[in-house]
Amino acid sequence: MLLSQLKLYKTWCKQTKLSYGKKISEKDLLISYQTGDKYSGSYILYALRRCIKRIGINKITPHGLRHTHATLLINQGVGVKYIAERLGNTPMMILDIYGHTFKDVKEKL
Known part of the structure; x- marks a missing residue:
């Protein structure tokens, strides 16, 4: 839809x-x-x-929305390559910036 x-x-x-x-x-x-x-x-x-x-929500910048978007995708189990394409980055940049988030998600499993 x-x-x-x-x-x-x-x-x-x-x-x-x-x-x-x-x-x-x-x-x-x-x-x-x-x-x-x-x-x-x-x-x-x-x-x-x-x-x-x-x-009436907490203030956030467009860049903050970008980080939120990436974090939500990671938490949903979306692959690094796809996230990198959506954000216009390389997979290595995504891992550098959000590597800790991937580790947190793995620990929860």
């Missing part, structure tokens, strides 16, 4: 960019409906802060 929603969103993004006469790149996923441009990093941080305030 989520994958089909992402495909629909990607199609919508491409159509929106074309409607503004902008070129399409396979890496383009996040765009602004009003302009067809990519969201800036500051806008994403602003939106994240608004969401955090609205739902």
Whole structure:
């Protein structure tokens, strides 16, 4: 279900960019409906802060979300190679950064 929603969103993004006469790149996923441009990093941080305030959770940065994402994948038993691909790192970098998490998961088993 989520994958089909992402495909629909990607199609919508491409159509929106074309409607503004902008070129399409396979890496383009996040765009602004009003302009067809990519969201800036500051806008994403602003939106994240608004969401955090609205739902009343502890503050977290986009980079913190990245670490949380990686840790959740590790705890679910996802392989190092797949995690590295998702985060745009090498498997060795993932092991260097999150090696302790892999050890903790193994100890729980």
